[in-house]
Amino acid sequence: MSDISLFENALKQFRKAAEVMELDPCIAEVLSHPKRELTVHFPVRMDDGSIKVFTGHRVQHNIARGPAKGGIRYHPSVTLDEVKALAFWMTWKCAVVGIPYGGGKGGVAVDPAELSPAELERLSRRFFSEIQVIIGEDKDIPAPDVNTNPQVMAWYMDTYSMNVGHSVLGIVTGKPLDVGGSAGRTEATGRGVRVVTEEAINYNGLDPKNCTVAVQGFGNVGSYAAKLIKEEVGSKIIAVSDVSGAIYNPDGLDIDDVVAYRDQNNGLIKGYPKATAMTNEELLTMDVDILIPAALENAITMNNVEDVKAKIIVEGANGPVTPEAEEVLLKKGVFIVPDFLANAGGVTVSYFEWVQGLQWYFWDIEDVRKALHKIMRDSFYSVINTMRKYDTDMRTAAYIVAIDRVATATKLRGIYP
Numbered sequence: 001m002s003d004i005s006l007f008e009n010a011l012k013q014f015r016k017a018a019e020v021m022e023l024d025p026c027i028a029e030v031l032s033h034p035k036r037e038l039t040v041h042f043p044v045r046m047d048d049g050s051i052k053v054f055t056g057h058r059v060q061h062n063i064a065r066g067p068a069k070g071g072i073r074y075h076p077s078v079t080l081d082e083v084k085a086l087a088f089w090m091t092w093k094c095a096v097v098g099i100p101y102g103g104g105k106g107g108v109a110v111d112p113a114e115l116s117p118a119e120l121e122r123l124s125r126r127f128f129s130e131i132q133v134i135i136g137e138d139k140d141i142p143a144p145d146v147n148t149n150p151q152v153m154a155w156y157m158d159t160y161s162m163n164v165g166h167s168v169l170g171i172v173t174g175k176p177l178d179v180g181g182s183a184g185r186t187e188a189t190g191r192g193v194r195v196v197t198e199e200a201i202n203y204n205g206l207d208p209k210n211c212t213v214a215v216q217g218f219g220n221v222g223s224y225a226a227k228l229i230k231e232e233v234g235s236k237i238i239a240v241s242d243v244s245g246a247i248y249n250p251d252g253l254d255i256d257d258v259v260a261y262r263d264q265n266n267g268l269i270k271g272y273p274k275a276t277a278m279t280n281e282e283l284l285t286m287d288v289d290i291l292i293p294a295a296l297e298n299a300i301t302m303n304n305v306e307d308v309k310a311k312i313i314v315e316g317a318n319g320p321v322t323p324e325a326e327e328v329l330l331k332k333g334v335f336i337v338p339d340f341l342a343n344a345g346g347v348t349v350s351y352f353e354w355v356q357g358l359q360w361y362f363w364d365i366e367d368v369r370k371a372l373h374k375i376m377r378d379s380f381y382s383v384i385n386t387m388r389k390y391d392t393d394m395r396t397a398a399y400i401v402a403i404d405r406v407a408t409a410t411k412l413r414g415i416y417p
């Protein structure tokens with residue numbers, strides 16, 4: 001991974017917005033720091049009987065509007081700096097879509113592909129016990145992120161529930177349906193990306209049926225975004241990628257077929273027969289109408305930004321464009337739907353799941369989808385209106401909407417007298 005400090009990059013974005021909106025410097029100072037950072041080093045028994053010590057983090061950036069909320073990532077490149085940035089963005093994500101949470105995030109530095117299922121379960125249970133000192137259904141509610149999934153959430157929920165002696169559904173979201181999950185959570189981030197992509201196409205006066213799309217990352221977010229944009233918006237997905245490389249078909253990819261191939265091919269799209277292979281770098285600079293980076297951060301940097309040709313970028317991932325690269329894109333007239341707005345569908349349905357879990361009463365998929373669509377669409381246009389009011393870009397406008405909500409809650413509570 002790159003050595004760019006993700007938290008510093010996030011602060012650059014924040015400071016730009018703070019300046020445009022003339023934010024009270026005292027509030028700006030408070031919001032520039034996470035409230036809590038917990039780092040744990042914890043032992044896991046490996047299958048061969050040895051003990052390995054892993055390092056993980058849970059950061060709570062802000063809790064002025066409600067409990068901290070955000071996923072937990074398993075990846076070898078996880079650092080405290082990265083988790084701080086991701087927690088920071090969660091604060092703005094929850095605020096921009098108006099759900100009553102603050103921001104949190106967690107991560108463990110591990111490559112889960114190197115663990116057996118039993119080792120993964122032991123690591124997950126131990127990590128969740130280690131961070132139990134700061135989490136709780138009304139304090140901090142984790143969820144899935146890169147390389148974690150509903151099964152891992154079920155282990156988390158069970159671990160916490162065993163420790164306190166009764167089932168606590170609201171402790172974590174993104175759970176399987178059979179243990180208190182919500183209909184529509186798995187697809188939710190991709191569905192939210194689909195909603196804002198359609199609105200970005202409309203806003204830019206393009207015809208969705210004539211738009212071509214490339215998607216970087218074919219995991220939870222990328223694969224659902226690709227499928228739903230193809231099926232419901234009608235645009236042509238001509239390239240997708242994962243860590244094994246990219247595939248390209250100018251006539252459009254059959255996303256269900258690519259998913260089926262991936263699922264039978266160790267989770268990788270490499271070798272998919274009905275497309276041409278290309279590199280990830282080539283995918284990012286393809287001549288498409290819409291580019292959706294939905295893998296990891298720092299995908300578009302000063303190293304490749306000059307070659308990016310897309311008219312619209314919808315950030316499915318968190319932090320895929322560095323601040324310097326964004327300035328270049330804005331000068332080129334690229335319309336960027338920023339990460340914490342574009343990928344807020346996941347946390348929005350997590351909120352629905354949490355509410356359902358607290359009430360032990362579960363909704364139909366149609367109700368979930370309808371409520372998600374409304375929140376995503378309304379949030380997109382509240383950011384558009386702010387963008388016009390301040391004559392600024394989408395990301396800065398999204399920060400202004402979100403910061404204003406957090407600053408108002410902070411002032412009303414009077415917690416910084």
Ligand SMILES: NC(=O)C1=CN([C@@H]2O[C@H](COP(=O)(O)OP(=O)(O)OC[C@H]3O[C@@H](n4cnc5c(N)ncnc54)[C@H](OP(=O)(O)O)[C@@H]3O)[C@@H](O)[C@H]2O)C=CC1
Nearest residue numbers: 145146147189217218219220221242243295317318343346
């Ligand atoms: N899951 C969620 O609900 C949410 C996720 N996000 C963000 O979306 C992004 C993706 O998360 P998610 O889909 O959950 O994660 P997944 O682990 O499900 O998928 C990540 C995907 O990215 C691929 N990938 C990793 N590195 C590269 C690379 N260098 N080039 C191309 N592809 C790559 C992975 O490939 P492979 O599998 O082969 O390793 C995989 O296809 C992250 O930034 C995450 O924080 C944001 C909001 C909510």
Ligand SMILES: O=C(O)CCC(=O)C(=O)O
Nearest residue numbers: 070071143145346347350
């Ligand atoms: O569903 C959630 O609580 C948060 C998901 C997440 O980590 C994110 O939006 O980046």
